[in-house]
Amino acid sequence: MPQDNSYPLTRRGFLAGAVSGTSLIALHPFSARAASNQAHLRIMETTDLHVHVFPYDYYSDKPVDTVGLARTAAIIEAIRAEATNALLIDNGDFLQGNPMGDYIAYERGMKDGDMHPVIQAMNTLGFDGSTLGNHEFNYGLDFLLKSVAGANFPVVSANVVKKLGASPREDETLLRPYVILDRMVTDGAGQSHPIRVGLIGFAPPQIMNWDRKHLEGNVNARDIVATAEAWVPQMLEEGCDLIVALNHSGIAGAEHVDGMENAAVPLARVTGIDAILTGHSHLVFPSPTFDGFAEVDVAAGTISGKPGVMGGFWGSHLGLIDLLLERDGNAWRVIGSTSEARPIYQRGEDRSITPLVDSVETVLASVSKEHDETLDYIRRAVGKTSAPLHSYFALVADDPSVQIVSIAQGWYIAEMMKGTPYEGLPILSAAAPFKAGGRGGPDYYTDVPAGDVAIKNVADLYLYPNTIRAVKVTGAQVRDWLERSAGIFNQITPGGADQVLINPDFPSYNFDVIDGVSYQIDLSQPSRYGPKGEDLNPGANRIVNLTLGGQPVDPAAEFIVATNNYRAGGGGDFPGAKGDTIVFEGPDTNRDIIVRYIHEQGTINPSADANWRFAPMPGTSVLFDTGPRAAGYIGDVKGVAIEAAGDGPDGFARFRITL
Template identity: 75%
Template sequence: MSTRNADLNRRGFLYGTAAGSALIALHPFSARAAGTQAHLRIMETTDLHVHVFPYDYYSDQPRDTVGLARTASIIKDIRAQATNSLLIDNGDFLQGNPMGDYIAYERGMKDGDMHPIITAMNQMDFDASTLGNHEFNYGLDFLMKSIAGSAFPVLSANVVLEQGASPTADKTLVKPYTILDRMITDGSGTSHPIKIGLIGFVPPQIMTWDRRHLEGNVTARDIIQTAQAFVPEIKEQGADIIIALSHSGIGEMNASDGMENASVPLAALDGIDVILTGHHHRTFPGPDYDANDVIDPVAGTIHGKPAVMGGFWGSHLGLIDLMLDHDGGQWRVITHSAETRPISKRNEDRSITPLVESDPDVLASVSDIHDGTLAYIRRAVGKTSAPLHSYFALVADDPSVQIVSNAQSWYIKQMLVDTEFSDLPILSAAAPFKAGGRGGAEYYTDVPIGDVAIKNVADLYLYPNTVRAVKVTGAQLKDWLERSAGMFNQITPRQADQVLLNPDFPSYNFDVIDGVSYQIDLSQPSKFDPKGMLINPDANRIIDLTFDGAPVDPAQEFIIATNNYRAGGGGDFPGAKGDTIVFEAPDTNRDVIVRYIIDQGTIEPSADGNWRFAPMPDTSVLFDTGPKAMTYISDVDMQIEQTGDGSDGFTRLRIQL
């Protein structure tokens, strides 16, 4: 590490000394620490997704619920409350909003260029980061050029260039771990050396999600097996404490090979003292997770060890406080606490109140990139004759999903001309990416009649996926739709006001397939669980499945236009396991949508109503959506009415089936 980088990291660790913060009350751990004890404060950001400014580029307006510049203001105060502190990012920082796309697709990254999120993180004196799964979305060359400018180590132990006999013999893409040699101040004001080990992990599913970039270039090892190999080595190198930077959610209790959300069994490993989690876009401690024998969502512990998940897009700062004791020749944790600090709060009237202002230095560090992003997103590419919105995308055929399907079909038809597949029927699968959920009551696509700009296309299609085409049978097609229908709870006939949506089912896995017609029978149980496992083999939610007016033959063959994530196995859909791909496009789905709009001039995005719920007399369900949905409620061909307020700013609707 350069002298400059070392100075930056040391300053980040010692910034909050009591001498420099006389006007701010010390944390109780700092105030009570004895001569052999020291307070260490660990701050975590996670899943930033390039959100530096408190700005929603999709709606082109400020937003008080996001932004690393806001989180930075919290960090300054928190550093001042502790005698010793670390600031760590837990991954998914390079991709996720139009600023990231502007850098990747418009400006580019040449050797020596600075990525804006790295610039902002350098400004804030981060001590370390780990790679998240979205760091790979733009390819390895872009990733490595982007992190080259970081004034802090970027870690990942399980992404491997060349595998050895064991993980510790691997040649990894970036450093697997680092040991920070620091001076820590005890309760008497005396400084002592301490070695802090940091090790990073990413879900091995990156090999599926970004196969086009990674296959043949890197491999990904299992998180738990990798940790079991490296943690003893880090201890042997003299680490007093070890912090796991786990860009992996809080999931199953027991380890299984290649698991995506491995933070719970990771916390069980001897030698790991602290778990920083992410990937789930939730907060921990807090009500997002249920308590059990090993998870305490009130105290913020997993297997008794402090753990934190600091929201997403800069919405929260994760915070762990450790009281350390110098016992013999080594520091050890004797007590701890965990919490998250939000940057905003939602009021009873649904309005948002910011709790902090933006750090002007962080804003200034990337202001030119912000301006460039605004110009990038405001370019008009065509017009729409009807509004494009996703408020009802989970309960009815929807214009925002329809336009994506239309564009994909239009593109694949051209690509398959004069191929062996040109005579097969072409269908298109698309899902609503912005449909509320964890993103909140404002997290919906809403494009008015008139000009359609690049910002609107990014809003319609959130991720930089590339187009794929797969060949499936009629049987696989039906099961693909059965998998999608897991979005809904089983509904009992002739009962009122049953909750419709399964909260564990993400909207991006609710594929609508255009080119066929079908109904969903909600009285049937789901054939698959939210993760895609077969649980009810005899269930048949998908009924009246037809193509060109005739029932679909199980042996009939179809082409389905989709994206690289789905075609490569993302979401675990029948017919989309990576072995049915017949065409891999060089173009992103967003680029295809832009080309389609330009080709059409004015698009007419009215949904064609190819799917609906099977009628269930005297039965009603409840569905939460964004408040702005009421503007469009008369356009929905369903018996639907508003019943009042849902939770967290949503509006609750009743649908008569």
Template identity: 75%
Template sequence: MIALHPFSAKAAVNQAHLRLMETTDLHVHIYPYDYYSDRPVDTVGLARTAAHIAEIRAEATNALLFDNGDFLQGNPMGDYIAYERGMKDGDMHPIIQAMNAVGFDASTLGNHEFNYGLDFVMRSIAGAVFPVISANIVRTLGARPTEDSTLVPPYVILERTLIDGAGVAYPIRVGVIGFMPPQVMTWDRRHLEGKVAVRDIVETARAWVPVIKQEGADIVVALNHSGIGEADHVEGQENASVPLAAVEGIDVVMTGHQHLFFPGPAFEGIAGVDAERGTIHGKPAVMGGFWGSHLGLIDLMLERTGDGWRIIGHESALRAISRRNDDRTVTPLVTSERHVLDSVAREHNETLSYIRRAVGRTSAPLYSYFALVADDPSVQIVANAQLWYVAEMLAGTPHAGLPLLSAAAPFKAGGRSGPDYYTDVPAGDIAIMHVADLYLFPNTVRAVRVTGAQLRGWLERSAGMFNRIVPGTQDQVLLNPDFPSYNFDVIDGVDYRIDLSQPSRFDPKGKLVDPGAARIVDLALKGRAVTDDMEFVVATNNYRAGGGGDFPGADGSTIILEAPDTNRDVIVRYIAEQGTIDPTADNNWRFAPMPGTTVLFDTGPRAMAYLDQMTALDVEPAGDGPDGFIRFRIAL
């Protein structure tokens, strides 16, 4: 027997209960399967989320399902389709097949949709039987947003029927508008520059929402592939959900992009946000995690007024597909919907064949459990491959004589993605799945020319990963949880130490907060101190070189090489050419000594298997951390 939601039970004549469901940041996760480790998992997959969707549809007569973007890229299935099978006119992308099978009512575009190029996006979404919208990405700009030529429809008005508490059917018009971060023009400049433009989210909403209301929408839902950030509007804001919710005429805000959970404690203390109740400026909002981990759910109690509807009550909630237990095991809370699995079974099996191809061997394991506290083999091999490739590309150019460095960051280093989210490749054969595990994104190689001052600033920006540590104290928390691991660049080719007693020069988002701060000490090139006027070439990726992360020396103006190859392809070619690689870290960076001082950091439980290899650190186990992590103590 299905228990009715209180709104359904209480709905009277001329009142109706409407349930709005959200998925966000699916990143091609359909099966409950980790293609990087080649094993089933219980924590991801639209096929699992679909079980919640089916249950909610059974609970409520009136329900709508939306996706909030970032569905086309994010795991090896996405790469297989983009790089191996391709998308020709008329082809069906597996995530679209699965979304069609689940029965979405509408979706917006996210920034990662464009990682494989504009044509790929348009061919992929052509197979959707639901509208795909976005108001702020445009082919040509008009004098104001409503005069733009948008890439896809800016909004859709869904005409549906509501059954009220007395069982009488009435029409309702639900306006749905979509947005994405303007930063996509930086992150995917190579695909988008000269082809599209992206407007500010709030500016666009202020122009389009009155149009939607004029067309008779009873309620307006914003599918905002943008997170919950600063309370005040800032032009070009990446995480704009708070000022967006303040736009008159918007009734519901569905958010995403940050891979977080709302309602939830991650957003406590932000002006205008009720993190427990799930409202922004009093309006219902939700953020449904990532990879299908949760279904976002907003329940609306509507009352009929004249010929329209108004919201008289609302609730926001999340439904998880799994539960992590105190003993670090995971309990599934739902089972996969068979028809969703069946819709992409062929592509799933083809992806398994794709990821299992061997390309070479490694003489030692590749793991990232200690990548944020010591030089690391999983980062080292990426840096080595980039150096190998860029040196060849720059041969014979005016830049060839400059010192060549390589910047690489650990992509899989726990954090918000949990204690299993680490690279862990045993010694022996390396397959494509292992390379994809080392380098998650389809970035392309870039090289930038920087000064010694910019190089030092780059490293200072990376050193914002760490909290300031008071010398002589015990067991201070080392890592800043607001600093993403993909912005912790290690630069190979120079030696340096990080003085944790000093303040950070930059905040976690890259804003300069203390110009005189200097955590980077003893910066040297082959034993020679680096001076501000020296020049270097740094191998990196298009995201970083184009301004991603706001690093000194990497704002798009210093690029000297725009390579056609992805960083992943370069790693594959490097391993294939070497035959057997040696990923041993060269320990070119470490923490400056602080006698009598210890710090704590959390990592995945599998780190214990590699503890004896951490000869560069004085490290020991320190018990359990939260949420399935294990804790270590480092003596500085």
């Protein structure tokens, strides 16, 4: 395997002045107490950067204090100053994940010799190595290979292969499976000694499903643990003193299952691995999140007895493993370790954000041109919509702003289900309006006119960085899911005039509309569920005439429902979506999926199709309040008779629906 030339581990890529905003530097105990035959080594990890170099939210087009490699860079210098020896390693998912990544991939492109901005920023910081995450494959292999070609550091990946051999050692891997860094390390007495540090990388095998259109027929992905068991002995044979697993995979079950996505625990058990970097899950380790996980010790910062770390996502934290090494003859062994994840910001009890570091100007400068180009990109059209995207009537009629989310989710999940046991099942899509007035006020609505759609508009359509999920449910569960949603409406007395329609205690983000089926809501019936999902009226049925393709939905029939991680994991307490029906956990955010869909379609047609409406109640009318600008869209609303009814309170406009 290729090896790097020797040079000291101390202060590689050191950035003067980067500690602005940090606390005073304190020497780590390992550095203070290392003896003449001992050395303190700090392994710094970034993971899941997703092209976040600037502290900027491109979707909402404003600066933020919670993201950005330029902020993490300030901690990196502080860490280097605290230790005699240090390595800086990235754990994957750096090429995709925000509009800057989309701008480079979809518009500017990558030619031979071009430099990707996130690679340029990483070069500026002096990374020692990286591996591939699953999102590196989102734009295709050609884009990936041209991007990593600009790295001044090795990028390794052992389990993604161009040609499978009889065993992993006989594979033709896409990139080198591992690298051995020949370095000099300074011991406690100030003497320098050689050390051989091996880095081996892994990506989730699920890339073959997530990016099938790019990868099928071009590469294969092996099981993470089996691959490690084959390559790690070879690394030891080549004289590695220390082996670090760059594992773009999360911390989950201790039992090894072939092809598992989150394999950190069984991977750490592999003999020869001394430390493990984890990621992919967008979580922090060590943290209470992992209390009670088998073979995971949060207090010690270990996974299966090996030091491990997960440094958040988008540059939110710098993962840090401190190792106390002892020289035994001509070899080194680990005799002590600590682990932590240092944040770039602090969140107060009132949810306020306080930045803990300032951005490093040299890192900002390295991508300033691309940052400015990305701002231009998000502010101009990336597609067109044939209909306005507004949410003024999202709570009372099928709505275009919800429709486009449903369409994009369904489009994505249909592709993901190909080649799985669920291929062929009907695919439905559940989405809810996020901006629908309420406490947000009379201007808190999505309102994108027909015509050009810019990426920054997607934040209006989808407020949260949720990730895509799919659940498998029965027809009975689909009906109960809709019954839960229908709890947003008050019970209406037949024949009554101008009754209040919406229950203000019911949040709009729990009003799921399910696309792909047709149904009516009978407001004369009591709601089965309360605002928090409590079963108030068992047996109550507001959902009537539930059909698929014109035929009644069979309660025993099976369906795939596209949704998000919040809902699928039990958020809102919806029947059929309590964490036990998930059949697909995608790595992509719902916002990214909407952007991809718009890019691919060019012109989108999100016109509401009135797949749901209120059941007729002759002689009955209800009132609801929405934004004043809704008046301009009354004529576009399908399936419901709406008319203006004067002014509502607090700047809202009031409308009347005749049922």
